[in-house]
Amino acid sequence: MDSSISRVSSGVTTGSAILPWVTSITTPRDHTIIPRPAKFVFATNTPRFWQGEVFGSRMFDAMQLAFPDGERMFIQSVRNYADKISDPVLKTQVKHFIYQEGQHGKAHSDFNKHLKSQGLNVQGSVAMIKGALTWFQKISSHKVQLAATVAAEHLTASLGEHMFSNDDKVLANAHPSMKAFYMWHGAEEVEHKAVAWDVYQQAAGGGYFTRTIALATLYPLALVPLTLGTMAMMYSDGELNVTELKKGARVMFGKDGLFRKTLPAILEFYKPGFHPWQTGYPDKFEQWKSAYQESNDADLAMQATLN
Ligand SMILES: [Fe+2]
Ligand SMILES: [Fe+2]
Numbered sequence: 001m002d003s004s005i006s007r008v009s010s011g012v013t014t015g016s017a018i019l020p021w022v023t024s025i026t027t028p029r030d031h032t033i034i035p036r037p038a039k040f041v042f043a044t045n046t047p048r049f050w051q052g053e054v055f056g057s058r059m060f061d062a063m064q065l066a067f068p069d070g071e072r073m074f075i076q077s078v079r080n081y082a083d084k085i086s087d088p089v090l091k092t093q094v095k096h097f098i099y100q101e102g103q104h105g106k107a108h109s110d111f112n113k114h115l116k117s118q119g120l121n122v123q124g125s126v127a128m129i130k131g132a133l134t135w136f137q138k139i140s141s142h143k144v145q146l147a148a149t150v151a152a153e154h155l156t157a158s159l160g161e162h163m164f165s166n167d168d169k170v171l172a173n174a175h176p177s178m179k180a181f182y183m184w185h186g187a188e189e190v191e192h193k194a195v196a197w198d199v200y201q202q203a204a205g206g207g208y209f210t211r212t213i214a215l216a217t218l219y220p221l222a223l224v225p226l227t228l229g230t231m232a233m234m235y236s237d238g239e240l241n242v243t244e245l246k247k248g249a250r251v252m253f254g255k256d257g258l259f260r261k262t263l264p265a266i267l268e269f270y271k272p273g274f275h276p277w278q279t280g281y282p283d284k285f286e287q288w289k290s291a292y293q294e295s296n297d298a299d300l301a302m303q304a305t306l307n
Contacts, residue, residue, distance in 0.1 A: 007169075010063040025275035027194045029089060032097035036188070036292065038107035040181050042114035046064040052173035054239045055230065055248030060182070061115055062229030065122065066222075067108035069130045071101040074152065077145040078196055084203035090195075098186045107181070120236050125229055143204050144214070151215035151269070155278060157193035160186035161257075164282035167305060169256050180302040186208045187288050187301075194276040204262055208272060261296065 049057040075098050085091050115120045137145060163170045163186045171179045200206055230248070234240040252259045268274055284305045291304030 007194070010122075024273065025101070025278050026279055027093075027198055027275075027303060030092075031172060033093050033100065033192050033195070034289075034293075035096050035099040035190075036103065036184070036296075038103040040107050040110065040184075040298070042111055043177070044114075044117065044305070046114070046177060047175055048118055048237065049102060050175040050178040051171065053247060053251075054234060054244045055236065056251045058233040058237070059230045059248070059251065060127075061120075061225065062112075062226055064108050064111060065115075065125050065229060066068040066225075068105040068112065068131045069126070069133050070152065071108075073133050074143070074149045074196065075101050075150040075287035076155075077142070078199050080142040081146065081199050081203040086200060087202065090198055093192070097192045100192055104188070106187055107185070108276065109304075111181070115125055120233055124176075125225075125232075143207075143210060145202075146196065146200050146204050147191065147207075147210040147214040148210050148218055150200045151218045152188070153193060153196045154215065154269050155219065155266065156186075158262050159258075160189040160193075161265065161282055162262050164284040164288070166256075166261070170258070176299065176302070178230050179272065180298040183288060183302045183305070184292075184298040187285055187292075190285050197276050212270055217277055219266070238270070 050119060051057040051060070078094055078097065082091075082094065084093060092254070112126060136148070139150075163182065171182060174182070198271050200211065231240055231245075234244060251257060254260070265279070286303045287305050292298065292301035
């Protein structure tokens with residue numbers, strides 16, 4: 001585990017002496033999820049390659065194409081179990097989870113309009129994603145849909161924690177407004193990382209195999225359209241060439257590459273005793289959270305995390 005991730009103590013118990021790899025960890029009872037309205041405006045002069053290089057910028061752009069419809073699916077999959085949640089604390093967390101994901105969907109829809117204004121075929125990609133998700137919801141049980149959300153939430157929280165723990169590397173050269181945008185989304189993913197998990201365990205019956213198969217299916221399935229979407233955007237930009245792809249391979253698979261660095265945290269999901277709160281939260285997430293609480297401003301909260 002990254003040394004800069006601190007452990008929460010409240011509500012966390014560590015487990016079995018007989019099976020030390022099986023832990024019994026729960027969401028802290030006093031953990032709060034804060035509804036924060038999205039207030040982002042994507043200025044037309046925001047650089048097209050806002051990370052200072054082509055691949056990393058377009059990879060984040062391609063990834064977020066799926067967010068508006070993905071977030072709607074996450075919300076629905078949790079809502080399907082709303083009547084079965086008896087814990088009032090979890091009920092409140094679900095309410096705020098739904099608010100946060102709704103705001104993420106709204107903000108990323110706005111960003112998709114910004115991408116469209118750059119001449120990218122955003123509508124085609126979004127329609128394909130929407131079609132795939134609608135089909136998935138049609139053919140899957142509510143439990144499988146929730147397990148997919150649990151797996152996706154683990155991916156977004158792992159990415160968020162990685163971003164806050166390695167902010168000298170991830171988004172290090174990003175345009176400040178884009179960095180603030182992703183830190184806001186990343187922070188809320190960390191903050192609500194266990195909500196879908198707790199609903200899955202408490203209201204849907206839980207189960208190791210359904211959730212692990214969901215992640216094993218979702219992760220490679222997501223990487224294919226992500227890679228193709230990134231390359232399609234680079235092609236539209238006139239930047240699809242060997243030099244940029246080599247740089248992209250480093251961004252993903254190099255020593256500090258996103259894929260390499262997040263994989264160990266992602267694989268933690270396969271431990272039978274896994275719980276999202278076993279990693280606590282990064283110190284800088286706390287810094288961001290209190291700065292946002294004081295200012296109600298994502299730009300100022302982001303700046304407060306810069307040392
Ligand atoms: Fe989200
Ligand atoms: Fe989320």
